[in-house]
Amino acid sequence: MKKKKKNMTFNSKEFDVAISNEGIRIFEIVLAFFVILFIVFAIMYIFKIGRVTKGNLYVFAVLSGIVLLFILQFKTWKLSVKENKVSVNGIYRRKVTFTFEQIDKIVVGKKNELKVYVSGKKITTIDWLCVHYDEFIEIAKYYKCNIIGSVE
Known part of the structure; x- marks a missing residue:
């Protein structure tokens, strides 16, 4: 079954490109x-059960902090499109x-990142x-942005 392309009106198009909730959920599970x-x-x-040291506690505290920073970055990063802005x-x-x-220019990388x-x-x-990835590409093509590489 083929996907139907949406007929977009770009003069009033507003959307947010953001990381999907499923991607964030993976990091929440790791945290x-x-x-x-x-x-x-x-x-x-x-x-005093086993051979647990302060080092073990430090490692998991640091790893938890790093994953928490990733989650904060993913939840706050957002690309908003309002008309042509x-x-x-x-x-x-x-x-x-x-x-x-x-x-x-917009460069398409090896993993289809823009x-x-x-x-x-x-x-x-x-x-x-990301959510609304395809819509961003379509509106960039509409405004004739220089897209280097092919989006699959």
């Missing part, structure tokens, strides 16, 4: 696993706003698993 292991090792350390929000950078006319360049500088990378 829960590390936290549970930390608690188990903490109990074993407190009651694009805004990129993230946890590590301030908000960047530009128009489709300002995009120098690298968006404005004024010769890479602004963001959009993974093919």
Whole structure:
């Protein structure tokens, strides 16, 4: 069964490109696993069961912190499209706003990720698993952005 293409009206098109909830859920499961292991090792350390050291606790605390930072990044990263304006929000950078006319090029990578360049500088990378990935490509083609590579 073939997918039907939506007839889009680009003059009033508004959507957000964001990481899918399924992708975030994987990291939440990993975080829960590390936290549970930390608690188990903490109990074993407190009651002197086995050979648990402070190092074990540090490792799982650090791993939990790293995964938590990934989750925060994934939940806060968003690319918003309103008509011809694009805004990129993230946890590590301030908000960047530009128009489709300002995009120098969009490079399609080996894994179908889109690298968006404005004024010769890479602004963001959009993974093919993001919600509204296809809509972003369609609207970029509508505004005749220079797309280097092929999207499969």
